[in-house]
Amino acid sequence: MRDIFTAELAALGEDLAAMSRLVESAIASAGTALLEADLALAETVIADDHTIDAVERDLDERCVALLAQQQPVAGDLRQVVSALRMSASLERMGDLARHVAEVARLRYPDKALPEPVTDLFRQMHDGAVRVSQEVTTVLETKDLELAGAIERDDDLLDTLHAQxxxxxLGEGGAPLTPQQTVDITLCGRYYERFGDHGVSVARRVVYLVTGDFADDRGTL
Amino acid sequence: MRDIFTAELAALGEDLAAMSRLVESAIASAGTALLEADLALAETVIADDHTIDAVERDLDERCVALLAQQQPVAGDLRQVVSALRMSASLERMGDLARHVAEVARLRYPDKALPEPVTDLFRQMHDGAVRVSQEVTTVLETKDLELAGAIERDDDLLDTLHAQxxxxxLGEGGAPLTPQQTVDITLCGRYYERFGDHGVSVARRVVYLVTGDFADDRGTL
Structure with a gap:
């Protein structure tokens, strides 16, 4: 029983990392679609989101089956419940990448973002791509230094979101159309939330390794 | 053991309903704060959100303790895992109410919303308050007709969000300031997401009662 459980738990961890790689690909393509008005790339992200959703369903079913069949306690139980939570965060990160791609698709053939904010969103894109890559690596390696890097990149996304x-709202510069204002507001929010979910995954990994949970959102 | 489990499960259900009543109160006050520029009410919602967060933590710990100590299977296991999910949705609904209140507080003593959209947001407010009341009742009574009402109110919130x-963006009418455009965009999104989470709770109740899950988001 113990061997089966250990093997199943390892498989869950690998599949969470694989799910995170899908999220990486989604956010990287979504940002490029947004910045370059690349319709084909946007449509790929939108079409592929169901794959991430399907992985979440599969992981959840396996977690529940593990709970039922293996009846884990203590640290083992914590790992299974954390996997349930992490798959929910990754699924949501996939949704947010899809939302960015949807904005790109809606404005095509125009670019959704006017030139004055392009550099700002390029930085958000880079930050979000880094978060997603770091999330994959922290899931694979349990390297807690990377968890710190995710927190810092999330702080950067928060700063860029404020910008x-x-x-x-800034005076000076060419006035934006209401549509541009809406798109900038929503895309900024999507990137900011993407970072939050990345941090949430990282904190669960830290908790599983150290027993410390880094914020006040509870222990599981 | 069975009696303890049944009693614990009943207590979990009651506490989810109590948590939902806190969310009801939060969204009702947040909307009034937004529509009436009521600073005191906004600050109450913001300050009280930590209570909802604390209830989530408590519920989660009890769910995990139940899994560890009672090792439920089949329908019992489904109920505990669903409770974990529902408390996460309710916690998020509390966050969204807080975000609405934060917009009200930031714009005080002005009203965040200009007059031409006041009626629209009054309808969103009414819809969101109804969703939260229906969520409480469906948690208390398991009345599946109410789950249908939540779906309809969420559809209404989606329609209002599109409006x-x-x-x-509409031509005619007084032009909005960029700040108003941002606030309308974000508050609309908060209400839309609030409805989504309400539906998520309702679908889990339906699933627990009937075994049918109403969308493609998996079974737990």
Whole structure:
């Protein structure tokens, strides 16, 4: 029983990392679609999101089956419940990548973002791609230093998110259309939430390794 | 053991309903704060959100303790895992109410919403309050007809959310300031997400009662 459980748990961990790689690909393509008005890439992200959803369903069913069949306690139980939570966060990160791609698709053949905020969103894109890559690696390696890097990249996304408001509200510069203001507001929010979910996954990994949970959102 | 489990499960159900009543109160006050520029009410919602977070932590710990100590299977296991999921949705609904209150607080003493969209947001407010009341009742009574009402109110919130874009982008009428456009965009999104989470709770109740899950998001 113990061997089966250990093997199943290892498989869950590998599949979470694989799910995270799908999220990496989604956010990287979504950002490129947004910045370059690349319709084909946007449509790929939108079409592929169901794959991430399917992985979440599969992981969840396996977690529940593990709970039922192996009846884990203590640290083992914590790992299975954490896997349930992490798959929910990764699924949501996939949704947010899809939302970014949807904005790109809606504005095609135009670029959704006007030139003055392009650099800002390129930085958000880079930050979000880094978060997703770091999430994959922390899931694979349990390297807690990377968890710190995710927190820092999330802080950067929060700072950049605040700058989107400055850009939208700022005096001077060419005035934005209401549509541009809406798109900047929503895309900024999507990237900010993407970082939050990345941090949430990282904190669960830290908790599983150290027993410390880094914020006040509870222990599982 | 069985009696203890049944009693614990009943207590979990009651506490989820109590948590939902806190969310009801939060969204009702947040919407009034937004529509009336009521600073005190906004600050109450913001300050009280930690109570909802604390209930989530407590519920989660009890769910995990139940899994460890009672090792439920089949329908019992499904109920405990569903409780974990429902408390996460309710916690998120509390966050969204807080976000609405934060917009009200940031714009005080002004009203965040300009007059032309006041009626639209009053309808969103009414819809969100209804969703939260229906969620409480469905948790208390397991009345599946109410689950249908939640789906319909969520559809209404989606329709109203689409109308916020029309209002922001529409020709004619007084032009909005960029800040108003941002606030309308974000508040519309908060209400739309609030409805989604309400539906998520309702579908889990339906699933627990009937075994049918109403969308493709998996079974637990």
């Amino acid at each position: 989107t408001f400055t850009a939208v | 916020t874009f029309t209002a922001v």
